[in-house]
Amino acid sequence: MKTIRLLGVWICLLLGLAIANLALRTPAPLPANAPADQFSAGRAMVDVRAIGAKPHPIGSAEIVRVRDHLMGRASGLGLDVFVRAGEGVRDAAKWSPRATAVGAVQNIVATLAGTDPQAPAVLVMSHYDTVHNSPGAADDSAGVAAALEIARALKAGPPPARDVIFLFTDGEEPGLLGAEAFFARDPLREHVGVVINMEARGDAGRAAMFQTGTDSGDLLRLYAGTAHQPTANSLAAAVYQRMPNDTDFTHALRAGLPGLNFAFIDDQLAYHTPLATPDHLNQGSLQNLGDQALPVVRALANGAALPAKAPDLIYSDVLALGLVAYPVWGGWVILGLAGALIVFTGFRALTTFGVKPLEILRGIAGFLLLATSAVLALHLAGRLIGIADQQRYYAVLGQFNVLLPGAGILLIGVCLSVLILQARGTGRMWITVIAALLGGACSLVGGFDPVGLGMAGAVIVLAWLSLGRAVGVWGAWLGALLVLLALTITTQALLPGGSVMLAWPLLAASLVAALVTAVGGTRDRRVAWLMTLVVCLVATAVVAQLGSWGAWTFAGVGLMEPAVLAVFAILAAPALIPLAFDFAAYRWSPIFAGVAAVAGAGLLIHAGIGDSGPTRPRLAEASHLADLSMGTAWRVSPQPRLDPWSKVVLSDGGAAAALKAYPPLYREPVWMAPTAVLSVERPVLTINRSGDRLLIRALPSPGAEVLTLRLRPSLALSEPRLNGRPLVLPTTAGEWSSLSYHAPDPNGVTLSFTAKAAGKVEVAVVEIHDGWPRGASAIPAKPAGLMATGYSDKTIVLDRGALSWEASVEGDGER
Template structure:
């Protein structure tokens, strides 16, 4: 696997240069036209401008009679704290293998362009540079983007551009084992991150985005290694990539059920959603005619269903808070635990208890029919809401509600034996079982237990449609249940939950294979040569306590302290540190020449005044400008980051209207802590957390700048 070994690098690092040269060489050997695209590109955020010098690798395999371009995209940079075998080395390896296979077969008609982008982890910088600056990026075409948010699992097609009917048709027809569904894009929007797919599709490409997401506890850590990479996931990435390239305006809904990929056009989303509402209303009419429910009871039942939904979500989130309080190390895991199955099972039990309790408490007062129709009303309403705001997710709720209503309607109207009525009434629960539990599983894998309430909501919705089936096994409505029976249900569930949580605390312990995340950084003031260790851990590990002992942040550089930190005295290192030389400072413009010092990979500037515009110029990487709005939260009002800073420095121009004096802190950042005297490497059961300043040696210099008279 030389390909993935070459991609363990962060933007601007020496490893990045080696990876760039290796990959470009491999593509040239394969017969592609290859160029390196060096650019300086900005990405704005609130009060923040991030710049980076990126070296995109662009390879082109010309078609025999091209009518367009198929763009295959993946990034070769990795998060600084890990080698990136899955994110995104597996995709890069698949790209090279796909090229080899294509070159060995008959020529393709259309041009194939490979974008091996740089700087994805620091704000999709390379993809932004490609669509803004490169002629092939401006030409548009069909995009296949490849990612990972774990180290295992099937390669999921989790996102598409708009007008995706032909794309999904190609995907389901060409790929031997297609996985994914149209609701995943709606879930993905809940995550606080994006991929190269976002700027590329905004730049004019239509396409599909792929990733595998299991064992996500190793995502962006040192555990994202070749040893942990699932070979089946790598193979699925590569098989899908090759099949789609060989195979190659309206949206379709798509999902997998019973091993079959099902699709239907978006023109059917609204009719199905409306038909579902009609079907639920149609079920209520005969039930009312038979006096099984009344309108007031139906309204009460529908309104009451919010209770199990809200309680299920609250219990799941409460369980996470308890776990973090019992095991503070979970906080830095972000909910992405190594062995979360017992905890997930505990959430399932809590949801089942909540929904069953709701049903048992109200069945005598409101009646089973009202509760059944009320539950279906919720799913029908969500199907209608999603048809408006998230069409790709409407099927998750509309189809179970539609089949459930039709199934119960058949059970009510048809004169069949009781067993046959039960069978047709199972139509809705069976449909829901094919869709909702797998959705909850995807949410667990992609978002973790920190957002377990989202999965709990999905599971509770599943419970609402399933629980009425238990009616045939429950006591007659006229029979008041015994107190012991009433107490047995919640007590059993709570005991089972406690047992599962205890099992989770045992099986999800940390060791050399399932390492605990921890945060440690080194900060030195270049002027005073005073240095400190810093950790954001709530409960530092024994190894971390070698370096930190209290919470005194007063000696840290201005703008550095964020939140509650542990600190400790540290020895000075032999580093010159950053410098900011003022080239001009008049009226609303501040122009600086910034150097980071030998060995530093990146530099951060923090200003005590809001800025409105930032420009960076860096030699062969050119100049880039960006407007900035708002202010930063938790630090100084404005911040500028330059990733991969050249040794000769960068020229930064900032607009800060009408300020006589400006406070500035410049922070030069070097990966790793091994340059600090006396540093002892981590024991094998610890791994660096994903906090952005973790495992960095930061050398700072502060200035007070007064504008020219």
């Protein structure tokens, strides 16, 4: 008994995290000879290898090959296939208010006919384009291949009751262009009743259903009852709705359609990088995606009716074994039960165990101290690692398998240290000094940091409120339960879907506390053993569930703010407090907790300074810039720091690269070095006036993947139109606005505005071509520790023009 009481907290932590790790594992991929009605990653990988062989961004020559492959595969499956050409638009965003993207998209639509063609159809959506320099085996070749495998599995059975439309969108990467064209203007959209979208942000990990529409209660119930090993929770869906991130599914929601959005997000070093190859893709992730999506699509396709609108639910999977879902009022029932248990526990503690109200108040302060200490420690770790730029972000991302356990071990050490000090009533001065140092360190790295300083101040105040005198286990336990109850009530009221991650640990901890107080005071050793076992089992279950939630959340947002992991340690603490207080009685417990904190910090430091290698390469970028208006040429790299390969490439002419701005192409300084002027194709740029309309026309040169028009007018222009169609493109006097056209029409792009007053406009046309220009000196191969990003190894062509006009005089074209 003594050994269990002393080591119980560690046993529960290790066992719970081990269970969480098992729950996060992907299933074994089924082979190509699996039964015809099942999803087989082995079969789907044939398409992944064909589609994800090379990068294929919109407008590239390679995407034509991918399009032909998709149409051939869909036709071979007996689907009705055709291309829906259109023009997709991405309006200016808040973070870039004068930049718009447009694309000539070619969406592929393949329909599996149902027995009732008039019934609303099921739309299965994925995108078949990639970013430049990434073969996109996961994003989104995996989704495309999964859709084809779903079509094959459905085709192997009886005809569905309704049409199943497989939409493969073009131009998702530069701004959801294909989805915008389909849901905004394609008449086939009227036939759609529900949408299933498949995406990826990384190439490993379990697939999760992370987004739904509003009033999707019945659809969620269908998913819960049909998906194999579902992974989802309503907090992720509630938070994602408030994030700036978008997928093609965004346009389905804007069109008022219900649906489910699936993705896997682990190993994000392969997200939008050359590492995203078919061989690098975790086939278990692909299997898990299909295991969840296929049964849902089959149920929707064969149902007599699609799920009706119904109130949203609170839901979560339980270690990927099944999905628990209940209405919002059910969340209040859980809170009511937890509150009643806490009241009972408090009554027993005050009347039977002699706990004073002041001790509970100090327990509240102690739990808040634990929370702020945990957040401060990981927030500082994030500041020290530093991910202010993409290059640094991917460098740290390459050490993710060290970063996550390091953050977790640091949290364990910090939280146990605070609980030990609380149990012993010591450490005020130590925490004050340490918190002041940590808070100050946050501002020493990356500039003034009010969050770090605020957390440090809170830690100091709470340390003086809660420490200095020992707090009993009941005071600490009740204090933690009361704080968590208040947080859960607030979340339930403001963000019901988010309450699931708080309510379940709260109910578990309050139930155990009530059971222990109910039998408290007994001298029956068998009852004491039973209660210890119950505490350990519940604590293990809580750690396992929170560990599963926490690892998935950390993969999504942990690199942007590692302190998000502290939330899960805080939620686990109430279930672990009695075990932690038993451990605190051990003489050497502070040393064990300190060693854990130091070990976690060491792993984080290693993650921050870890070097790259063949399997975890870093980003590199070097391109050729031909400025035709100036008659100059440059080797450029917009990366913050030059690696040895980039230095060699940029010093082609013998000149060292220097940081300089080059507007309107580069408004912030980039690395540039002069190079030989080579012959490149020239776009045709004309600027003129017709009445009160300013006309800017560009004809792309052959092979241009992207054509961008940037303009700086001397006055605000109005009524923008693109090829005669109204467009949202704000302009401001003296500021540059930008229109990027992907897969530009060889017949040209015409941008027009109304400009009645006299003025002037400067225009730049920029083209992106694949590869280095003919005649370029040999480019050395990249070492194994580097991978291309952005427009690396491409040719950028820049030309300029300008036009001045009087209020009542039409001007002529001028380059």
